[in-house]
Amino acid sequence: METHRRKRLEIVVEKRRAPAILEYLDQEPAITGWTMLPCIGGRGHTGTRLPEGATDVLDTVLILVVTSEEVARRTMAAVLELLEEFVGVVLMSDVEVARPSHF
């Protein structure tokens, strides 16, 4: 199966901050889609987060975006700016896809 190179962005962000990120992704015409996964805990600069029934303020999600390298770099910068002082990390890696027009 022939494949095409793209970049995969992974954004870990507070669940309550996710809509702002998705809004950004949705208004960027070069981005054709995203997938959001729930997290059940994490640790970083701002300490450890484990799920709790009392409140969902500590919940985080992982947003996965597959797109071209150029768009990925631009999006990475934009998302990091949106995050500013907010909790979160952005990762980029290589990925291959079969249907190039799809991403």
Next chain:
Amino acid sequence: METHRRKRLEIVVEKRRAPAILEYLDQEPAITGWTMLPCIGGRGHTGTRLPEGATDVLDTVLILVVTSEEVARRTMAAVLELLEEFVGVVLMSDVEVARPSHF
């Protein structure tokens, strides 16, 4: 730690379509395993999906498969055929594992 190169497939697919994919993976002797993760939303050609209590028809999952490059390419083609007109994306990327016999 010495590592060995394999491929990682990631398949995002409707939850109700997942059993057909898993059935394919299970009958392929070269595939030793898979892991399924829940998604809580996504966007693609078929529009935006966010979780809702009323029905689970819009739910998607992410299936992760680690296997050799050759099997990965074959599986990618087969899964894309299984998906046909169905919703879904298939990603492939490099991965290193420590216990080669395991994958």
Next chain:
Amino acid sequence: METHRRKRLEIVVEKRRAPAILEYLDQEPAITGWTMLPCIGGRGHTGTRLPEGATDVLDTVLILVVTSEEVARRTMAAVLELLEEFVGVVLMSDVEVARPSHF
């Protein structure tokens, strides 16, 4: 956007075994963080696991750790030892990050 190379570890492990892994990660000063994602099923040597209401002993999670290559290799070995005869897989792959001091 300029990026820096790191390694991404992914550890699939039984939910009840996860605290032991997290404890190890937390006591390793070179590791700045981790993210835990829920799984809803999997297959490996020890058979197929699908979620069930009766008990959570079969539940698994995926732990994601981004760190330097050196630390990643060391951690991979240590985690495999912690897993010993327990269920689980450890994957390593390349990843790029924007804020190098963060990982």
Next chain:
Amino acid sequence: MLCFLLGVIAGVVRSDLEIPEAVARALALYLIFAIGFKGGVEVARNGELGPLLPLLLVAAGLSLVLPLPAYALLRVLTRVSRTDAGAIAAHYGSVSIVTYVAATNFLQSHGIAYEGFMTAVVAVMETPAILTGLLLARAGERSGIDARKRRELIHEILANGSVVLLLGSFLIGSVTGSEGLERLAPVVVSGFPGLLCFFLLDMGLLVARRFAGFRTMGLGLVVFGLLMPLVGASVGLLAGTLLGLSRGGVALLATLAGSASYIAVPAAMRLALPRANPSLSLSLALGITFPFNLVIGIPLYGAAAGWLAG
């Protein structure tokens, strides 16, 4: 009802109020179980199954036939593809269990009696529409449906979770009768209004969220979503009256005919018509027709049934 309104308002002001998905789905199963069980007990008590068989046949017929006017209206009023029109038509031939529950609630609180076996009608109407919708959609497609898919689809139709649960609880109710009711009453009877209220709160949130999608939907679809329940309900009123149902029974049959499925049919459509846009039909069934029936339709059908009966 007020709970539904609260949900809509919370949704409209984009509050972060959110009922966990798992709990909302469990509540839906609870409602189905309770309604099925109570229907079964009612049948065990009265035992008068006289008009049941013809009723069931007519109900299945309604479900089979209603997608036709729905499809026609869609082709006239909107520009959706044939595939989407067929899929949407299937939703409107089938029924919404929550709308049915709200209607029984309405009748009870107005002291209007209805036949206990109406619950069986709900089960019978859920799936036949899928076939008609499919034929309509396929008429516009080249490829046929292969054997494997047909098998999957028939399985989906027969083993659909809500149908199995509804019929199963109906049978349990009719086997255990009053004795069973006594044991389960605290949960399935006393708890019902309160839990329904929570469920409707969640439905309100969903409906409000779906509202947002309307701007992009086009006026034609909105008109369809308001017109089709009236068409369906009229047919239902007629059929119920001809069958000689009680006033409550006629109102319920009209409600069923006028309601649109958003549980059983979407699931089947994902298998049978993967190219159909699920958001479109859900937005219509959940975002327009469901609230319309809840607020305007049910009282209207109740009044019309009274007028026809009277």
Next chain:
Amino acid sequence: MLCFLLGVIAGVVRSDLEIPEAVARALALYLIFAIGFKGGVEVARNGELGPLLPLLLVAAGLSLVLPLPAYALLRVLTRVSRTDAGAIAAHYGSVSIVTYVAATNFLQSHGIAYEGFMTAVVAVMETPAILTGLLLARAGERSGIDARKRRELIHEILANGSVVLLLGSFLIGSVTGSEGLERLAPVVVSGFPGLLCFFLLDMGLLVARRFAGFRTMGLGLVVFGLLMPLVGASVGLLAGTLLGLSRGGVALLATLAGSASYIAVPAAMRLALPRANPSLSLSLALGITFPFNLVIGIPLYGAAAGWLAG
């Protein structure tokens, strides 16, 4: 209460007992709905809204003012940053609904009456504190808050899920009155003690887990978490007595003033003060002040109210 203790014990022995998150969150919504609804019904029944307006003004004032002593105490007792001190202060100006629920439970089981409209007071006290906390924290920051963020924040404050649900259910209760109560009673009244018990079991587990963080927290913070409720409650007692509330009402106002939010305020702080450490304020509000109020505070405030009244 014993359920809470059981939860704490299970947590302390690090048992794997765990109430699923989705269910715990649904229980919290249930408690808010039930307390709001019953408050509304009470108001519909008595209709004596005489002292309500001044009471609501005073309550909002309490919420606005209480962050000041909290901030001062934090700066004196601990070494947390200004941002964190402002964020924590906002939590203590606001209120804990579960603490309020436990207090009404306490009063009922001791046969002490209170004003039904106190529930409205809860809603009114939830959010003003956010403003004061923010001003205090921002005093120590260079950057202002831009227009977009201000909009987000105001939205968060007004459309906060627990506020909307509490006010909404209060309105539903006051509209439907005794008739509505009768229908929902099996769920919102009879079910209340049992479901509260499960919820407190979960709270106990959470509190115990938070205990573990105290070693790293420093004595100053722990002292603050025990002192501040007493400060708040004293102000509440005074205000309630001056307003001429009943003994139960005074005790409830004291409880509210002495309690710290861990639902509405943390959510707003994540938007407004992302640099503030959410674990810190949650550990204080949930891990120290909540159990303190539950075990010692509520009976104390009840006794003090009785003494003042008598």
Next chain:
Amino acid sequence: MLCFLLGVIAGVVRSDLEIPEAVARALALYLIFAIGFKGGVEVARNGELGPLLPLLLVAAGLSLVLPLPAYALLRVLTRVSRTDAGAIAAHYGSVSIVTYVAATNFLQSHGIAYEGFMTAVVAVMETPAILTGLLLARAGERSGIDARKRRELIHEILANGSVVLLLGSFLIGSVTGSEGLERLAPVVVSGFPGLLCFFLLDMGLLVARRFAGFRTMGLGLVVFGLLMPLVGASVGLLAGTLLGLSRGGVALLATLAGSASYIAVPAAMRLALPRANPSLSLSLALGITFPFNLVIGIPLYGAAAGWLAG
């Protein structure tokens, strides 16, 4: 019971009916709490703890000893490894709380009384079997168990969630007595049959899904899963009669001895015997022995107890 059947049928036709995991687990906790609490209240009311101490000792002894015949049978009937045989044996020495609940339900609906303190017996029987099972499995392994693991294991056994919840609610029940019961009755008593029904529906779905695994399991294992409950129950009947328990008490002790754990023991086994296949023991305990006991075992043990009682 019929709910269980409905679940099995839905599972067998591979319906997409599915009770959300979070809700199913919460229901299990509810059942444990309710059964523990009611047992405690019963004890507080009667106060006759006479035969309790010897009973508890015998029960713990049963749990310790029953893995021996289980292990022997497994080695004779099947070809599972020693590790797996030890792990499975531990499940059968321990008990299934849901089976116990179903048995009390059976007794109540047949008007047969039993000792309230039987609930304490459940708690006592849950974990001793783990030790025996472990010794049996380890006999076939080279490596010893290191200190760290031993600590983890003892913690797992003592702090196991279901044991803590059962004992805790038993204590709460015995402290609050009738007064507490009155407050919690709408939830723990009236709601019980209905919620149990939903839980059994889910169990039915699980059991049906496990059925699928039997083809690969071998006849020997199936025979073991049907024989071992009879062996255990016989020992239980004997022990109960010798202890002079009431007819209901004897039936319950037999049920406990004949049932197999699928909550507490699997968790401990994941720590202590990670090499043991968890699917194997769960398929046996949940897929064969549980439904056998529910449908055939409980009535049989009840009848045998009646016959022994004279």
